[in-house]
Amino acid sequence: MSKIACFVEKYNFSDPREEAALYNFKNAAEKAGHQFNFLFRENIAEIPKYNAVFIRATTDPLFTAYIVSKTAWELGLKVVDDPESIKICANKIHQYALFEKYNVPRIPTVFLSKDDLHHKQIKEIFDTLGKPAVIKAPYTSFSRYVEKAACETSFRDVTKRFFKKSDVLAIQKFTPTAFDWRVGVLNNDTLYVCKYMIPKGKWKHGAKLRGKPTVVWGRTVAVGKQKVPERLKEVALKACSVIGKGLYGVDLKEVDGDFVVVEVNDNPSIYAGYEDSKDKDIYQRIINYLSD
Amino acid sequence: MLVVSSIDLKENLRVMKPSKFLASTIKEPTININNDYRYLKTGYYVSLHAEILGNMVIPSCEDIIDSSRTPILLLRAEKAKIPTLPFLVTDSVKKIIAELGLPVVLFAVNPFIHEGYKTAKNKSALYRAMKSLGMNYKFTVCAQPVKGELFSVKSFFGKCQINDEEVCGLAAKVYALFRIPVCKLHVQKVEGKAYLCALQPIDEQELSKSDLEVISREILLISQQGDHLSV
Ligand SMILES: Nc1ncnc2c1ncn2[C@@H]1O[C@H](COP(=O)(O)OP(=O)(O)O)[C@@H](O)[C@H]1O
Ligand SMILES: [Mg+2]
Numbered sequence: 024m025s026k027i028a029c030f031v032e033k034y035n036f037s038d039p040r041e042e043a044a045l046y047n048f049k050n051a052a053e054k055a056g057h058q059f060n061f062l063f064r065e066n067i068a069e070i071p072k073y074n075a076v077f078i079r080a081t082t083d084p085l086f087t088a089y090i091v092s093k094t095a096w097e098l099g100l101k102v103v104d105d106p107e108s109i110k111i112c113a114n115k116i117h118q119y120a121l122f123e124k125y126n127v128p129r130i131p132t133v134f135l136s137k138d139d140l141h142h143k144q145i146k147e148i149f150d151t152l153g154k155p156a157v158i159k160a161p162y163t164s165f166s167r168y169v170e171k172a173a174c175e176t177s178f179r180d181v182t183k184r185f186f187k188k189s190d191v192l193a194i195q196k197f198t199p200t201a202f203d204w205r206v207g208v209l210n211n212d213t214l215y216v217c218k219y220m221i222p223k224g225k226w227k228h229g230a231k232l233r234g235k236p237t238v239v240w241g242r243t244v245a246v247g248k249q250k251v252p253e254r255l256k257e258v259a260l261k262a263c264s265v266i267g268k269g270l271y272g273v274d275l276k277e278v279d280g281d282f283v284v285v286e287v288n289d290n291p292s293i294y295a296g297y298e299d300s301k302d303k304d305i306y307q308r309i310i311n312y313l314s315d
Numbered sequence: 316m317l318v319v320s321s322i323d324l325k326e327n328l329r330v331m332k333p334s335k336f337l338a339s340t341i342k343e344p345t346i347n348i349n350n351d352y353r354y355l356k357t358g359y360y361v362s363l364h365a366e367i368l369g370n371m372v373i374p375s376c377e378d379i380i381d382s383s384r385t386p387i388l389l390l391r392a393e394k395a396k397i398p399t400l401p402f403l404v405t406d407s408v409k410k411i412i413a414e415l416g417l418p419v420v421l422f423a424v425n426p427f428i429h430e431g432y433k434t435a436k437n438k439s440a441l442y443r444a445m446k447s448l449g450m451n452y453k454f455t456v457c458a459q460p461v462k463g464e465l466f467s468v469k470s471f472f473g474k475c476q477i478n479d480e481e482v483c484g485l486a487a488k489v490y491a492l493f494r495i496p497v498c499k500l501h502v503q504k505v506e507g508k509a510y511l512c513a514l515q516p517i518d519e520q521e522l523s524k525s526d527l528e529v530i531s532r533e534i535l536l537i538s539q540q541g542d543h544l545s546v
Binding site: 064065067084086089093094107116117121136161162189190191 | 333334337338354355356357360363364367376377380381384386387390391394403404405406407410424425426454455
């Protein structure tokens with residue numbers, strides 16, 4: 024019997040599909056004879072009472088979730104997401120540098136330091152990557168700080184905004200596709216596979232409507248991990264192998280019949296009736312991993 | 316040994332600017348000198364680049380993040396037997412009063428505030444402090460009891476320029492654990508004993524000429540010893 028704390032914030036319960044998924048985890052744990060409690064920020068001090076911590080609140084080295092993760096880690100508990108995975112996945116510069124070092128198939132990427140933002144450098148970037156180029160703030164999630172620029176003026180405009188928080192940015196070749204593959208990975212093994220559709224006329228899974236602040240999301244189509252090309256899973260697993268052994272959601276694009284990694288997320292979204300609809304065992308497998 | 320520094324140092328040291336290092340692939344043990352090692356800032360990326368290259372580097376990315384997250388700083392310090400006081404990570408005034416009492420000192424635990432602290436002697440001051448450091452209760456804070464005199468010292472490779480053995484000893488231990496070459500330590504002295512409260516960046520303007528000399532001298536020493544980076 025294991026005691027599992029699931030670290031959540033109030034917003035994790037605001038979407039009924041996410042709330043349902045959280046209760047699926049709880050049910051799976053209790054069915055297997057474990058204890059599973061939601062742990063809110065008021066009760067962080069209770070971490071030592073548990074054997075394992077499962078973080079569902081948004082992770083970042085600067086958020087409370089990192090405090091929870093590292094505290095659990097220092098106390099020797101099993102923890103998903105572990106602090107090392109948070110550190111790497113929360114920062115696109117870090118993960119892309121690892122992909123480069125270990126030859127993970129990826130979208131052509133260059134890094135730009137704040138001190139190097141000048142005409143010659145921008146021209147060189149456009150010459151290398153073509154126009155438009157995609158600019159990413161390292162801390163982006165939910166497509167929020169990913170924008171494209173087709174000329175020096177808009178390139179300067181976007182980078183100036185992103186440089187306020189981070190002194191290095193990632194610039195990529197614009198590689199639009201109709202959908203992103205999303206491969207869920209746990210402990211070096213494929214957990215589920217979906218297609219995250221890109222809304223029509225847009226290029227990001229989460230896209231803003233013209234003139235409106237709200238974000239529309241493309242559909243999620245579960246595919247089932249048995250029904251997808253082996254190569255897709257192979258590339259996804261290779262990307263995770265340079266990060267760690269936890270729970271990840273790998274975004275990939277299919278380009279010229281092969282697959283390239285867009286990013287690896289720790290703390291991947293799991294919504295009832297979406298990621299789980301073809302691979303029903305994901306709750307049980309994650310709980311088993313936590314209680315092992 | 317390569318010294319990457321955002322600060323203009325004295326002596327005739329071989330020093331490389333961060334932007335130049337970030338564009339390079341130099342494989343050498345690296346000392347990263349910066350007055351501000353904050354996550355996402357140049358000081359962080361220099362250590363990250365060195366780690367990706369496989370270089371030994373001071374400080375490591377992990378230590379940069381952990382030392383600036385006060386609850387983790389204190390947890391790891393406590394584990395290493397460095398004196399700390401009890402602390403609480405919370406957004407609740409009630410909990411602080413019930414578990415720590417007053418007065419308390421609060422440090423921010425959020426992505427926006429990275430320096431300073433607030434002390435509160437009474438409940439209304441505590442509410443005000445929580446509101447400002449928690450950014451309208453949106454984030455938690457790290458609270459510690461105030462039991463004695465609270466003050467700050469600059470630490471350069473774990474050495475501080477004050478005449479207090481207790482505090483100097485504490486700074487040396489903190490450096491041995493986290494290896495942040497340039498930083499400010501917030502410390503409390505209770506009945507003669509020094510306790511670690513927080514570690515924060517130093518403003519560039521706060522670095523005096525003699526501070527720069529101390530940093531330069533330490534680097535020279537390390538480069539002569541050579542074994543500093545191999546641990
Ligand atoms: N280089 C690129 N070319 C085209 N589309 C991209 C590129 N990089 C990212 N995208 C799309 O933008 C969205 C967000 O990108 P991603 O790197 O996953 O950032 P986030 O962490 O914000 O989710 C995804 O739908 C992704 O497919
Ligand atoms: Mg993504």
